[in-house]
Amino acid sequence: MSQSLKLYVRTADQTRRAEIDLDAGSTGADIIQAAVDNWALPADTDYTLVNTTTGRALAPGEDLGKGVRPGDTLEVQPVLVAG
Amino acid sequence: MLDPRRAQRYRRHDLIDWFSQDQVAGARVAVIGAGAVGNEVVKNLALLGCGAVDVFDFDTVELHNLTRSVLLRESDAGRNKAEAVAERARELDPHVTVRAVPGDFWDTLSLSRLQGYDCAVAAVDNFEARLRLNQLCLIARVNLVNAGLDSRWAVVESFPYASSDDAACYECTLPESAYGRIAERYSCGGLRRRARIERRIPTTAITASVAGALAASAALRLGGDPSPHARRRLIDTLGGAGSTSDLERRAGCPGCGRYGRPPQLVHIRNRWATLGEGPGLGLEAVTTQPLQLSDALVTGYECAACGPLEEAARYVGRRAAEFDDGIATCSRCAEASVRVEIRDAFTVGELMERFGRGRVPAKFALAEIGGRAVCFDLEEN
Numbered sequence: 001m002s003q004s005l006k007l008y009v010r011t012a013d014q015t016r017r018a019e020i021d022l023d024a025g026s027t028g029a030d031i032i033q034a035a036v037d038n039w040a041l042p043a044d045t046d047y048t049l050v051n052t053t054t055g056r057a058l059a060p061g062e063d064l065g066k067g068v069r070p071g072d073t074l075e076v077q078p079v080l081v082a083g
Numbered sequence: 084m085l086d087p088r089r090a091q092r093y094r095r096h097d098l099i100d101w102f103s104q105d106q107v108a109g110a111r112v113a114v115i116g117a118g119a120v121g122n123e124v125v126k127n128l129a130l131l132g133c134g135a136v137d138v139f140d141f142d143t144v145e146l147h148n149l150t151r152s153v154l155l156r157e158s159d160a161g162r163n164k165a166e167a168v169a170e171r172a173r174e175l176d177p178h179v180t181v182r183a184v185p186g187d188f189w190d191t192l193s194l195s196r197l198q199g200y201d202c203a204v205a206a207v208d209n210f211e212a213r214l215r216l217n218q219l220c221l222i223a224r225v226n227l228v229n230a231g232l233d234s235r236w237a238v239v240e241s242f243p244y245a246s247s248d249d250a251a252c253y254e255c256t257l258p259e260s261a262y263g264r265i266a267e268r269y270s271c272g273g274l275r276r277r278a279r280i281e282r283r284i285p286t287t288a289i290t291a292s293v294a295g296a297l298a299a300s301a302a303l304r305l306g307g308d309p310s311p312h313a314r315r316r317l318i319d320t321l322g323g324a325g326s327t328s329d330l331e332r333r334a335g336c337p338g339c340g341r342y343g344r345p346p347q348l349v350h351i352r353n354r355w356a357t358l359g360e361g362p363g364l365g366l367e368a369v370t371t372q373p374l375q376l377s378d379a380l381v382t383g384y385e386c387a388a389c390g391p392l393e394e395a396a397r398y399v400g401r402r403a404a405e406f407d408d409g410i411a412t413c414s415r416c417a418e419a420s421v422r423v424e425i426r427d428a429f430t431v432g433e434l435m436e437r438f439g440r441g442r443v444p445a446k447f448a449l450a451e452i453g454g455r456a457v458c459f460d461l462e463e464n
Contacts, residue, residue, distance in 0.1 A: 080231030
């Protein structure tokens with residue numbers, strides 16, 4: 001049986017924030033996709049996920065059950081490509 | 084020791100207890116990209132008295148660049164960006180050596196040359212260039228600072244490759260979607276798409292100046308950052324809020340995951356005959372040694388309907404990146420029926436057979452020899 005994880009997710013500008021229950025097998029990519037879909041974030045931008053509780057950026061595809069603890073806050077940050 | 088005139092210029096810097104003018108004057112920095120961020124980085128490095136700054140860019144100045152390029156003027160329109168930026172930076176401080184390197188950095192920045200810098204700053208405007216510079220810095224073990232921006236946010240990431248074998252690389256946290264954007268630029272055969280509209284990302288002088296300031300500071304390691312970790316600093320230029328995050332190495336990363344530790348760099352400069360003297364290679368093993376080239380090459384060109392084509396000689400043996408998917412249209416039947424074979428994996432024997440003692444048109448070749456990654460630098464300088 002998969003374990004559920006209660007987390008907070010927010011955008012980098014902190015105008016969007018949600019408390020979520022997450023299956024331990026979920027990945028950062030799942031969170032990002034849900035944020036883009038539910039918050040209508042610009043789809044032509046790429047995003048990365050940072051655990052602001054630990055100050056650590058999460059690797060794409062990382063199993064959140066390993067790098068995240070209940071109550072942590074994950075921030076969806078844009079990947080900036082212009083120079 | 085600085086001469087008296089230079090010492091006078093920097094006397095205010097001398098009042099800062101954490102700032103070493105001598106250290107800054109000894110720094111050598113490569114700035115890749117002379118756009119909005121590149122302008123700011125070069126301006127800051129020149130004002131700080133950085134010892135040597137080389138500016139790399141292939142592009143020319145357009146009027147729309149002027150709203151966020153501090154070193155450019157209207158009279159520079161049409162000039163190479165690197166040349167215009169270097170010229171203006173020399174005016175800021177004639178004691179700082181600022182050199183322009185026009186052209187694509189992939190062609191002008193060899194691994195040997197890169198090893199002469201303390202840091203390379205990625206001030207480019209696309210993922211592909213960042214991935215390429217990241218590879219070069221990983222192999223050459225030169226610190227990389229990546230800067231990016233949009234109309235609101237500025238980001239600067241530091242990758243201390245010179246001092247840490249375990250530092251995360253630029254690709255360790257790069258999402259899969261970024262690779263999808265790179266793939267959009269190429270046809271399924273691996274040639275550049277001709278008909279493609281590039282995404283334009285609006286930026287301002289504000290985000291450029293914030294990113295440029297942080298990038299120059301990171302490049303010079305001002306404040307003496309002793310951290311062995313790669314770091315990201317993201318700033319919201321509207322409110323000033325920011326965050327710092329540690330970047331950790333990812334197992335299986337497409338960038339650094341192929342090396343257990345940084346590859347051993349061997350400068351063979353296309354002298355294949357010397358390869359048998361390389362690390363752990365017996366002469367008998369040389370010809371069958373598999374290599375992965377830094378650049379995919381066109382190795383075959385034939386129309387499915389018309390058979391072999393005369394113009395194959397124009398394409399075969401050259402870098403695929405030189406061509407777009409227009410070459411897949413047959414000159415005889417005018418159908419998109421040409422099979423263009425593209426490869427980046429060869430054995431040494433295959434390369435010797437194809438190129439003899441001539442130059443293999445690639446920057447470097449990677450091999451695994453005795454369980455260790457080895458990078459053969461193929462360029463002359």
